[in-house]
Amino acid sequence: MQRIIEGMAGQLADVPGVVGVMLGGSRARGEHLPGSDWDLGVYYRGGLDLDALRRSAGPGAEVAGPGDWGPWVNGGAWLRVDGVAVDWILRDLDRVERVWADCRRGRYEVGVQAGHPLGFWSPCYVGEVALGQLLADPEGELAALKQQTAHYPEPLREALLAAAWEAGFLLDAAAKGATRADVLYVSLCLSRAFGVLVQALFAHDRRWCLNEKGALAVAGQLPAAPTDFGRRARALLAAPGGTAGELAATVSRARELARETVAALTA
Template sequence: MRTIIEKTAGQLAAVPGVVGVMLGGSRARGEHRPGSDWDLGVYYRGALDLDGLRELAGPGVEVAGPGGWGPWVNGGAWLRVDGVAVDWILRDLDRVERVWADCREGRYEVGVQPGHPLGFWSPCYAGEVAYGQVLADPTGELTRLKEQTSAYPEPLRGALTAAAWEAGFLLDIAAKSAGGADALYVSLCLSRAFGVLVQALYAHDRRWCLNEKGALAVAERLAAAPPDFGPRVRALLAAPGGTPEELVATVARARELTRETVAALAG
C-alpha cells in the first residue's frame, strides 16, 4: 500500500497548482492501527486544477475544491484504494505559511469548522507539517517548511499557555447557569474549558495539538497535568448531572481541577 500511496503523491504533485504532498495523520506519526486511513495533505498555491484532481480521483469520486469542506479543513476527496480509505486534504500553502508566521509571533486563531466541536485552532496547520512525512516535493518548499516547524515557537507556547485563563472564566459563567439546571450550557462550558486546558498542556510541553480526537489521552500524560487529570475530566464530562445541586457540584470540582492545572502550567 505504501508504494501505491507514494505513486499517488507523485501524480498529485504533477497536477497544476499542486506544490507538494505530505503523508499526515496517525500513519505519519507511527500511531496507526491496521485499518487506519491514509491522509494525504495536498499543498497547493494559487489556481488549482480541480479537473485534473477529479480525473486522477476517478469516476464517482467527489472532489471538493477550496472552501468546499469549510473555512479551515478546506477541501479534498475521500477515496477507497484496495479497500483502504485514502483521504486527500487540500491545504493552501500561502495560508499555511501565514499561519506559521503568526505562530512564530505568538498569534493564533480559533475558527468555526464542521467536525471540530472545539473549533479549528490555526497552529494545527504548522503542526501538520511538523509531524508529516514529505512524499512529493519538486520545489523543496515543503521540506524547508518542515525543517522550520520542527522547533516549537516559544511565543506560541507562551500565548497558548497563558490562554488557560479562559477555562476559569468559562466555569465562572457556568456556575451562574448551574443553579437554573441549564445542563446544556454548563456541559458546553465544561467541554470548552477542558479543551482550552488540553491546548495549554500541549503547548507547555512544546507539542503540536492537531485535533480534539485523542487529545485528552495524550494531555493527561504530560508533565504539567495534575494527578488524575484524565480520569477527573472524564468523570465530570460523563455525568455532569441534571439538577441544580448536581450541576453546581460538578462546576465546583471542575473549578478545582482548573486551578490545579493553571498553577502547574505557571510553575
C-alpha cells in the first residue's frame, strides 16, 4: 500500500496548482492501527485545477473543491483503494503560511467546522506540517515550511496557556445550568472546558494538538496533567447525571479538576 500511496502523491503533485503532498494522521505519527485511513494533505496555492484533480481520483470518485466542506477543512475526497480508506484533504498553502505567522505572534483562531465538535483550532494547520511526512514536494516548499515548524513557538504556547481561564468560566456557567437540570447545556460546557484544558496541556508540553480524536488520552499522560486527569475527565463526561443535584455534583468535581490543572500549568 505504501507504494500505491507514494505513486498517488506523485500524480497529485502533477495537478496544476498543487505544491506538494504530505502524509498526515496516525500513519504519519506511527500511531496507526492496521485498518487506519491514509490521510493525504494536498497543498495547493492559488488556482487549483479541479478537473485534473478529479481525473486523478478516478471514475465515480467525488472531489470537493475549496470551500465545499467548510471554512477550515476546505475540500478533498474520500476514496477506497484496494479496500482501504484514503482521504485527500485540501490545504491552501498561502493560508497555512498566514496561520504560521499568526502562531509565531501568539495568535490563533477557533472556527466552526463540520466534524470538529470543539471547533477547528487554527494551529492544527501548522501541526499537520510539523508532524506530517513528505510524499511529494517538487520545489521543496513544504520541506522548508516543515523545517521552520520544527520548534513550537513560545508566543503560541503562552497564548494557549493563558486561555485556560475559559475552563473556569465555562464551569461557572455550567453550575447555573445545573440548577435547571439543563443536561445539554451542562454537557456542552463540560466538553468545551476539558477541550480548552487539553489544548493548554498540549501547549505546555510544546506539542501540537491536531484535533479532538484521542487528545484526552494523550493529555492525561503529559507531565503537567494532574493525577488521573484523563480518568477523572472521562468519568465526568461519561455520566454527568440527569437531575439538578447530579449535575451540580459533576460540575463541582469538574471545577476541582480544572483548578488543579490551571495550577499545574502555571506552577
